[in-house]
Amino acid sequence: MLQTKLVNEELKAWTIQQRRHFHMHPELSGQEYKTAAYVKEKLAEFGIPVDSRFSAPNVVAYFKGTEGNKTVALRADMDALPLYEEGDKPYISTVPGVMHGCGHDGHTAILLAVAKWMSSHPQLVKNNIVFIFQSSEEASPSGAKQLVEEGILDGVDVIYGIHLMANLPIGKIGFATGFAMASSDDFDITIEGVGGHGGQPQDAVDPIYIATHLIQGFQSVVSRNLHPLQAGVISFGGMQAGNSYNVIPSEVKLQGTIRAMTFEAAELMHKKTAQLTESLCASFGAKGHYTFIEGTPPLYNHPKACEFAKRVIDDTFGEDVFEKMDPTLGAEDYSYYLKEKTGAFINVGMQSEKSQYPHHHPKFDIDEDAIPTAIELMIQLALNVK
Template identity: 85%
Template sequence: MLQTKLVDTELIAWTIEQRRHFHMHPELSGQEYETAAYVKEKLTEFGIAIKNNYSAPNVVAYFKGTEGKKTVALRADMDALPLHEEGDKPYISTVPGVMHGCGHDGHTATLLAVANWMSTHPHLVKNNIVFIFQSSEEASPSGAKQLVEEGILDEVDVIYGIHYMSNMPLGKIGFATGPAMASCDDFDIIIEGKGGHAGNPHETVDPIYIATHLIQAFQSIVSRNLNPLHSGVISFGGIQGGNSYNVIPDKVNLQGTIRALTYEGAELMHKQTAQLTESICTSFGAKGHFHLIEGTPPLYNHPEACEFAKEIIQKTFGDDVFLPFEPVLGAEDYSYYLKEKVGVFINVGMQSEKSQYPHHHPKFDIDEEAIPSAIELMIQLALNA
């Protein structure tokens, strides 16, 4: 456990208790009403004003600083996953088929601890603080997108968020500067051909054969159209067409995902996948229908916010604690906040024997030794921003 300057053992124990409560009572994306009610109850106990002009089950609270020259937003996500938890921990999920398999219970408890601390040390808080307890990070529609559209960041100067990471050593804190996480958009494609007997292929327009060309052509977008410095990937995850040995079907369905580290890369791949679907299918005498399912944009950590966060980490915990992160092609809807305002998304390491399973695994768990430093980090960022 890293040494903390502002966080005492009583607050740490309280936070772990809250985290275990959330873990035992998980709720899926968009359904976090009991979690939201619990968070509101605690915030009310702290005397922190709840803003009721945002859509439920999101919870937004406001703490007025002593000077109020700057407004800092702090975000935690609240939703769980449709997984049946495995293991024998005393705080195992009480909801069959639902568990906190990504650490959002820890994020919520950590932000609640920050609110608790500020309520007992109001004289130390100069900046205004917006607490964002966000619904629906794991599924669409995105809770972050919804809150941004509702004006959550209108008066905010900078925003910070954390994520406990099971693939990052316990005791390390870090992030990637600039492009950090990918966009995530899905697509459905229907290829309409002309079915017939497999012995008479000349009388058909074979959608399976056309699909093979489409799958190959999509890879050329990444290798020949996308700037090599703008990482991206297109992957097919599903193909359905036909159910007989000797019948060529009249239709094939394809599903896949498009991910990019830059806005420009994402836009290019959206455009090219749609164009290739239409042109290749037309060239074979078929009809191609491309449907893009828009997801989250790329997550861009602003360099100026990263420089400040790195300085805070090193001053608070020591130079050796900061660990630069490589960009990853996973996605996070925190990217909607960073598209609008300066900020950074920070990884808090917790890889250990207790936290040896990856995120979204039925045996995933948070190593609670990481919690004190996460609370300290968020307080220091909010106080000094």
């Protein structure tokens, strides 16, 4: 566990208590009303006003700095996952089929702890602070997108967010600079053919046969249209067609995901998959119906914000703590904030025996020894922006 300068054992214990409360009472994306009410209750205790202009169940609060030359936004996500939790921890989820399997309970508690610390040390906080307790990171429509459209970043100079990471060793803090995480968009496809007898395919337009070509053809978008130095992936996750041995169905439904590491690659892959669906299906005498489901854009960590964060990490915890990370094709709707404003998304390591299961696993848990590091990091980032 890293040594902290501002976070004491009392604040650590308080934060763990809050985190366990959230863990025991998880709520799915867009349904975090009890969580939001609890957050508002704590902010009221701290004397930090909540801004009612933003849609529920998001919670946005403002802390006025002593100088107010800069405004720093700090974000935590609040939603849980549709998972049945496994294990025997004393703070296991009390809601069947819903659990905090990605660390959002920790993120919410950590940001509350930052607010608590600032309310106790107002003379040390020169910058204005925007606390963003965000709904719906795990599902669409995105809570981040909604808040950005509602003007959450108006007047904000820089934004920082953290993620407790089970695949980064405890005691390490890291991120990738530039494009750090992929876009995540989905698609639905219906191939409309002509059904018929399995023994008389000449009288049918077989949508299953066409689907096999379309699945193969989509891979050419990555291998032959996308720049070889740009990362991207197209994966099919579902196919529904027919229910008989000797009947050619009249239609096939496909679904899948598109991931890309740049805005340009995401746009190209969307355009090409739509064109390919229509043209390839038409070449076989069928109709292809393509529906694009917009998800999240690529996450771009701004170099200046990353450089500043690296200095803060080195000065606060030591030069051996930072770990340069590779980009990942995972996605995160924090990208909506970084598409509009300078900032960075930072990973706080918690990989240990207690946190041995990956994110979104039914036995996932947080190593709570990582919590003070995350609180300290967010405080130091907010205090030192100039």
